[in-house]
Amino acid sequence: MNSMRRVFIVGIGATRVDEHWDKSLRDLMREASLKAIQDSGLSKRDIEAIYVGNMSSGFLQGQEHLGSLLATWIGVPGIAAAKVEAACASGGVALHQAYLAVKSGVYDCVLVVGVEKMTDAYTGDLTDALVMAEDQEYVAFTGLSFVALNAFVYRYYMKKYGAKQEDIAYFAVHDHKYAANNPLAQHPRPITLEEVMKSPPVADPIRLLECAPTGDGSAALVLCSEEKLGSLSNDVRLEIAGSAVATDVFSLHEREDPTTLHATVKAARKAFSMASIEPKDVDVLEVHDAFTVLGVIHLEDLGFAKKGEGWKLLKEGQLEKDGDLPTNTMGGLKARGHPVGATGIYQVYEVALQLRGEAGKNQVPDPEVGVAQNVGGVGSTVAVHVVKRVR
Amino acid sequence: MRPLASIIGYGAYIPRYRIESKEISRVNTGGVERAPVKQKSLPGPDEDSLTIAYEAARYALKRAGVDPSLVEALYIGSESPPYAVKPSATVIAEALGFSRKLYGIDMEFACKAGTTALISVAALVSSGVIRYGMAIGTDTAQGRPGDELEYTAAAGAAAFLLGPNSSDAVATIEHVYSYVTDTPDFWRREGERYPMHTFRFTGEPAYFHHIISAARGLMEETGLKPEDFDHVVFHQPNVKFPQKVGEMLGFKPEQLKYGLLSGEIGNTYAAASLIGLANVLDNAKPGERVLVVSFGSGAGSDAISLTVGEGVERVRDKAPTVAKLIARSKVVDYALYLKYRGMILR
Amino acid sequence: MAYLRSVPRVWREREIKYRLIGGVCKSCGKRFYPYRQTCPACGNDDVEKIKLPETGTIEVFTVVRSPPSEFAEQAPYVVALVRLDDGTLVPAQIADVDLSEVHEGMRVEITLRRYRVQGERGIIEYGIKFRPLI
Numbered sequence: 083m084n085s086m087r088r089v090f091i092v093g094i095g096a097t098r099v100d101e102h103w104d105k106s107l108r109d110l111m112r113e114a115s116l117k118a119i120q121d122s123g124l125s126k127r128d129i130e131a132i133y134v135g136n137m138s139s140g141f142l143q144g145q146e147h148l149g150s151l152l153a154t155w156i157g158v159p160g161i162a163a164a165k166v167e168a169a170c171a172s173g174g175v176a177l178h179q180a181y182l183a184v185k186s187g188v189y190d191c192v193l194v195v196g197v198e199k200m201t202d203a204y205t206g207d208l209t210d211a212l213v214m215a216e217d218q219e220y221v222a223f224t225g226l227s228f229v230a231l232n233a234f235v236y237r238y239y240m241k242k243y244g245a246k247q248e249d250i251a252y253f254a255v256h257d258h259k260y261a262a263n264n265p266l267a268q269h270p271r272p273i274t275l276e277e278v279m280k281s282p283p284v285a286d287p288i289r290l291l292e293c294a295p296t297g298d299g300s301a302a303l304v305l306c307s308e309e310k311l312g313s314l315s316n317d318v319r320l321e322i323a324g325s326a327v328a329t330d331v332f333s334l335h336e337r338e339d340p341t342t343l344h345a346t347v348k349a350a351r352k353a354f355s356m357a358s359i360e361p362k363d364v365d366v367l368e369v370h371d372a373f374t375v376l377g378v379i380h381l382e383d384l385g386f387a388k389k390g391e392g393w394k395l396l397k398e399g400q401l402e403k404d405g406d407l408p409t410n411t412m413g414g415l416k417a418r419g420h421p422v423g424a425t426g427i428y429q430v431y432e433v434a435l436q437l438r439g440e441a442g443k444n445q446v447p448d449p450e451v452g453v454a455q456n457v458g459g460v461g462s463t464v465a466v467h468v469v470k471r472v473r
Numbered sequence: 474m475r476p477l478a479s480i481i482g483y484g485a486y487i488p489r490y491r492i493e494s495k496e497i498s499r500v501n502t503g504g505v506e507r508a509p510v511k512q513k514s515l516p517g518p519d520e521d522s523l524t525i526a527y528e529a530a531r532y533a534l535k536r537a538g539v540d541p542s543l544v545e546a547l548y549i550g551s552e553s554p555p556y557a558v559k560p561s562a563t564v565i566a567e568a569l570g571f572s573r574k575l576y577g578i579d580m581e582f583a584c585k586a587g588t589t590a591l592i593s594v595a596a597l598v599s600s601g602v603i604r605y606g607m608a609i610g611t612d613t614a615q616g617r618p619g620d621e622l623e624y625t626a627a628a629g630a631a632a633f634l635l636g637p638n639s640s641d642a643v644a645t646i647e648h649v650y651s652y653v654t655d656t657p658d659f660w661r662r663e664g665e666r667y668p669m670h671t672f673r674f675t676g677e678p679a680y681f682h683h684i685i686s687a688a689r690g691l692m693e694e695t696g697l698k699p700e701d702f703d704h705v706v707f708h709q710p711n712v713k714f715p716q717k718v719g720e721m722l723g724f725k726p727e728q729l730k731y732g733l734l735s736g737e738i739g740n741t742y743a744a745a746s747l748i749g750l751a752n753v754l755d756n757a758k759p760g761e762r763v764l765v766v767s768f769g770s771g772a773g774s775d776a777i778s779l780t781v782g783e784g785v786e787r788v789r790d791k792a793p794t795v796a797k798l799i800a801r802s803k804v805v806d807y808a809l810y811l812k813y814r815g816m817i818l819r
Numbered sequence: 820m821a822y823l824r825s826v827p828r829v830w831r832e833r834e835i836k837y838r839l840i841g842g843v844c845k846s847c848g849k850r851f852y853p854y855r856q857t858c859p860a861c862g863n864d865d866v867e868k869i870k871l872p873e874t875g876t877i878e879v880f881t882v883v884r885s886p887p888s889e890f891a892e893q894a895p896y897v898v899a900l901v902r903l904d905d906g907t908l909v910p911a912q913i914a915d916v917d918l919s920e921v922h923e924g925m926r927v928e929i930t931l932r933r934y935r936v937q938g939e940r941g942i943i944e945y946g947i948k949f950r951p952l953i
Contacts, residue, residue, distance in 0.1 A: 141820075206888030210820070213887055218822065219832055220853040221910050223934060223946065225883060225890045226898040233881035234900055237923075241879075285881040335900050335908045336851050336859045489915045518893060519914055519932040524945070527931040555933075555943055564945060568837035568931050570870075793953040801953050803917070819892070 089184045090311050091320040091469065093122025093304030094434050096427075099268040099419030102298040107136075107143050107199035112155045114300035115195050119156075122304040123314050129304070130189045131162040135176030135196040136423035137169055138211040142203050152195065162189075169215035170372065172196065173301070173426025174327070174456030174465025180305050181325040181467075190310045196427035197300035208296060212422070215459035217333050229293060229373070231334055231460050233285040236375040238340045240287075243390030245378075250393050251278045251292050253374040254416050256401060261413025263443035264432075268297045268419035292374040294420035301427035303434075318438050323451075324357030324468030326350075334460050341390075343461030346383035350455070350466045354385075357451075357468035361385040365449035366436045367409040368429035370457040371416055380455055381409070384466075408446040411436060426456035430467055437471040474694070477649065478598035479642035480779070481605070482537025482634040482788060485751040486528035487738055487798040488516045492810045494624050500807045501619050509711035512804070513627035513739025516613045518813045522553045522630070523561035526611035529632035529744075530565055532792035536643070537634040539605055541570040544634065546606025547577045548594050550586025550743040552661070553613045554579055561611075576603065583659065584708055585769025586610060587743040591633055592775055595646050598635050605636045612742035615814070617667035625711055627739025631747035642782040643754060644763070650691035650776045652683055659770035670770075676714070679772050684708065684718050687774035688766045695778060699723040702778075703761035706732030706749035708768035710740045731756045732765075737799050743769075750779075752795040757781045823889060824937050829944055836946040839873075839929060841907055842866040850907040875903035875949070877925045882918055889935045897921050901949050915950040926952050 095117025097110050105113070111134065119126050134148040145151070149163030166176035173196030180194035200208055212228040239245060255275050261267035273291060281291040311319065328348035331337045337344075354360065361384065369384070371377030381392035386407055395401055401409040412418050412432040415425060433452030435441045449471070456465045492515055494508040516525065526549060534541055547562045554561055560579035565571075576597060580586050587610015594606040611630035616623030638645055658679035661668035684707060692698060699705075705728045707715035712735055719729050732749035741748055746767040753763055761781045768774045793801075811817050822828065834840055835853045843850045844858035845865040851858070854868050880899035883890070890896070897913040899921075913921060914932055927949035934946045 204888065205885065206891050209885060209887045210889075219828075220835065222887070223836070223944075224898055224910050224912050224948075225886060225893065225896060225934065226881075226910060226912075227883055227885060227887060229885065230881045230883050230898050234879045237879040237881070282884075283882070284885050285883055287881075331859045333859070333910075335910050338860075517915060519912075519934070519948070521933060521943075524930070524932050559942075564837070565931075567833060568945070570838060797953055 087185055087187055088308045089181050089305055089322045090308065091303050091322060091434055092306050092311060092314060093118040093124065094431050095121050096266055096301035096431050097299050098266045099297045099299035099421060101201045105298065107139060107145065107197060108151060108155050110199060110298060110300040111152050111195050111197040114197070114302040115152065115156050115193055118193065118302035118304050124191065124304065126156055126158050128191045129158060129161060129193045131183055131192040133176040133180045133192065133194045134165045135172035135194070135426060136165055136198060137167060137172050138198065138422070141211050141214070142207065143199060168463040169458035170422040171426060171456045171458030171463040171465050172423035174454070174467065175463065177303065177426060177430060177467060178325050178327045178465055181322050184305050184307050191304065191306040193302060193304055194427065195300060195302040196424035198421035198423040199298045200296045200421060201298050215462065221333055227285060229288055230285040232373045232376065233288045234334065235340055235460060236287055239375055239379065242341055245390065245393055247287055248275060248279065249397055250374050250378050251275060251289065252396050253371055253377040254278045254291050256396060257371065257410050257414040257416040260411050260444050261417030264412040264418055267413040267417055268295055269417045288373060294372045294415035297419040297421050299419060299421040299424050299428070301424050301431045303427060303430060319472040320434055320437055321470050321472045322467060323470040324353035326352035326356065327463065327465045328352070329463050330461050332462050341379060343379060343383050343457070343464060345461050345464035346380060346455060349464045350384045353466040353468050357470065359451055359468060363451050364407065364453050366411060366433060366446050366452040367407055368414070368433055368454040369409060370425065370455055371410065371414050372420060372457070376457070377414070384455060403444055403446050411441065411444045411446060426465060429454035429456060430469065433469050437469060474648050476638045477595040477646045478635040479637065479639045479645045479782065480633050481539060481636040481642050482533040482535070483632065483643060483751050483754055484529045484532025484536060484792050485629070485631040485748050485795050485798060486525050486532065487514050487629045488520055488525060489801055489803050490515045490517060490813065491802050491804045492807065493804060496807055497624055507621065507624060509624055510739050511736050513625055514629055514741070515810060515813060516628040520613070521555045522551045522611045522613045523555050523564055525613065525628060525630040526561060526609045526632065527565050527568055529611070529630040530569055530607060530609055533607065533632040533634045534569060535792045536788040539634060542572050544571040544605045544607055545575055545603040546594050546597050547571060547575060548590035549579045549609045549611060550582070550590040551579060551611045552581055552583055552586065552742060553615065576606065582773060583769035583771055584742045584745055585767045585773050585775055587631065587747045588765065588767040588775035588777060591747070592649050592651070592777065594635050598637060605634060607632055607634050610743040610747040612744055614740065614742045615667055618816070622670060625735070625740040627741045629738060629741030629744040629748050631744050631751045633747070640782055641784045643785045643788060644779045644781050646777060646779050648691060648695050648778040650687055650694060651773060652687040652690055653773035654683070656772035658772055675770070679770065680710070680714055680768050681718055681721070683772050683774040684766050684768050685722060687776040688722055688764070691776035691778060697778065701762060702728060702764045704728055704731055704753045704757060705764045706746050706753060707766050708746050709733055709735035709749065712736045734795070734799065748795060754785055755789060755794040755796065757785055759783045759785055824941060826942055829942060837931065839871045839909070839947045841869055841871045843869050850905060852907055852909045871907055871909070872904040874926065874928045875901040877913065877921065877923055877927060878902045878908065879923060880913065880921055901927060912948045913950065914948045928952050
């Protein structure tokens with residue numbers, strides 16, 4: 083393998099996250115793909131391989147085989163293609179596969195797309211789909227939902243560190259503030275902490291407004307090699323400087339410490355090392371806050387705060403766009419939305435916008451290093467990507 | 474007849490929920506009380522006659538202290554099994570770890586099925602076919618809404634682990650007698666959800682005739698008289714019938730004291746006499762003699778005579794007593810009653 | 820849904836679900852549920868099958884108010900992580916308890932209950948739940 087080969091993001095595209103009653107899963111992934119290809123300035127015929135990140139198309143749409151389907155749907159049947167699945171980390175893991183494809187030298191130009199269509203299903207069916215991230219036979223069988231699993235984490239976290247729910251729940255308020263300026267966000271309106279704390283409980287102590295919403299969406303990236311990049315007129319070059327995936331003991335109840343996601347720790351360490359960065363070098367961050375408590379835990383496991391103190395960064399305003407660690411600057415999972423298999427790509431899309439200076443009112447001043455963390459299950463798989471702006 | 478078998482362990486189980494007769498009256502008669510019992514038990518939404526039988530069986534095993542893999546029979550008497558075809562015995566045997574060399578079956582004879590299971594397993598022990606076997610009476614009886622049986626159709630189970638005769642056991646079955654005729658006082662046709670019953674016809678020609686015949690049959694064969702028994706348990710579809718048949722047979726009210734529970738829990742059908750027996754064992758002393766006479770519609774009565782053994786006090790506290798089970802009680806209203814019984818159309 | 824309606828699956832899973840069968844790793848001592856041959860903690864393949872204790876304590880719990888489809892009629896219900904008396908942590912539903920009385924530290928014991936049914940005509944899936952001691 084040529085370890086000197088560099089991988090660049092040359093095109094980005096995404097649909098709005100919404101209840102797209104009029105668009106099917108294939109419509110969504112086609113739309114995001116064509117946008118990304120157009121943004122790259124390349125032709126669709128330059129794409130040599132497609133990776134589609136998606137969690138539940140089989141269960142919710144009765145449709146598998148998304149890679150080949152998309153290849154035909156964007157007009158390039160014949161190229162290599164595959165669906166990649168790792169629960170809610172499908173997007174991040176698909177990106178890792180795409181990165182490896184280019185890094186290896188086998189391909190010069192690949193398309194990676196994350197897509198999920200959740201709103202065609204009844205709520206009960208969606209709950210079924212999401213709990214498939216956990217052990218079906220013996221854990222999902224007890225009737226616990228994915229939210230219930232995270233409620234356990236919340237309880238353990240508050241008990242162990244003496245943290246208060248209000249300080250954790252504030253993450254939702256933070257996200258909504260920034261979503262207000264994101265034209266692609268599902269919920270572009272601010273909310274208050276009082277609204278969050280008064281929203282109905284879903285699985286105590288988790289309140290409805292502490293949970294990422296259900297929505298449809300697709301985001302796509304075109305990755306290419308340095309050689310291919312030479313043929314494009316790009317002032318700003320975005321390099322994937324670090325890409326890592328790690329797993330943890332699969333079931334929450336079998337782990338030693340339910341308040342630490344070791345997969346985040348491992349993937350971050352690897353990705354940061356590949357990119358030769360430390361936490362203090364990060365200018366913009368996207369964390370996988372499917373639930374507010376997870377957002378807080380990710381800040382700790384990524385190395386930005388001590389265990390039990392992640393919520394302090396929120397409280398001290400460090401996560402604001404002008405703070406020390408601008409985080410979820412386009413709304414995060416809670417307010418931009420969380421079409422599960424697509425989220426990992428949305429995160430990198432938003433990092434790319436920031437690094438390009440195209441984030442509008444949410445723009446972080448002159449960022450050079452962005453990190454995106456995408457989580458499957460309760461941290462059973464985690465993908466961490468480091469993107470650098472290179473002149 | 475020589476003694477058949479000894480009870481090595483026993484257990485009962487009553488679901489937590491209760492509905493009061495006055496609440497049923499509130500809905501059905503505008504509050505005009507028809508109270509054959511004060512309240513009855515009802516199963517929770519995740520319970521059925523199989524799960525409550527499991528609970529009773531687990532407690533019986535705890536009292537017996539016998540390795541479950543040595544239990545070679547499981548006979549279950551019930552008229553409300555979760556499947557019309559597929560016995561509860563298979564699930565309970567696997568769940569508790571019984572031997573796979575097993576004489577297993579579910580049996581039906583209305584409220585007599587539990588005692589018939591007991592006699593059958595005792596006979597398996599007595600004849601040497603098995604060493605240890607379990608008999609269970611269990612029901613989650615359904616009352617037709619608005620019908621008078623709705624006040625009493627309740628849920629409960631009792632399980633008995635039997636083994637070879639031993640004076641050190643909880644009790645020994647000395648003698649049995651059964652009396653059966655074709656008497657259609659209460660029945661349920663295949664496919665029907667609720668049973669039919671015949672009002673006053675269920676009294677004299679059914680309940681009273683069969684209980685008296687079986688009790689007298691046993692007493693004639695053994696030469697025992699009512700005063701020879703310290704405790705007597707009758708099937709209890711309400712409170713009045715067992716009190717009356719006791720009087721008719723020559724028993725005194727004190728003899729019925731521990732065996733009559735229907736006022737608090739309703740009629741637990743195939744479990745009724747057996748839960749009464751369990752409550753007697755919770756309170757009896759070694760050497761005392763007990764008579765149990767069940768009644769199952771259709772119709773028939775089993776009479777069983779037991780002597781309490783030396784071991785009765787030793788095992789008592791290894792599992793919850795019937796009194797504790799009765800005290801574990803949460804009263805619900807009619808709406809929750811309908812919801813838990815799965816009677817709300819969706 | 821295919822997996823919900825599978826009969827062989829229920830048959831195959833019954834020993835573990837009816838009797839709460841776990842594993843103890845002979846290498847690192849980890850006790851876990853459900854049983855399998857490879858230890859989740861150390862990765863060793865030397866695991867002994869054990870019947871887990873019948874009593875334990877609720878360590879954390881929550882109330883499921885937005886349930887998976889096959890549990891729709893049962894909501895709201897309590898699910899918990901129960902620390903058994905030998906230290907094994909197991910996920911389970913808690914039965915026979917009011918939402919207002921369930922608490923961390925509550926002593927519970929096993930019971931067999933109906934978890935779900937495979938439709939009107941299909942089989943019933945039983946499994947271990949926990950309920951307060953009587």
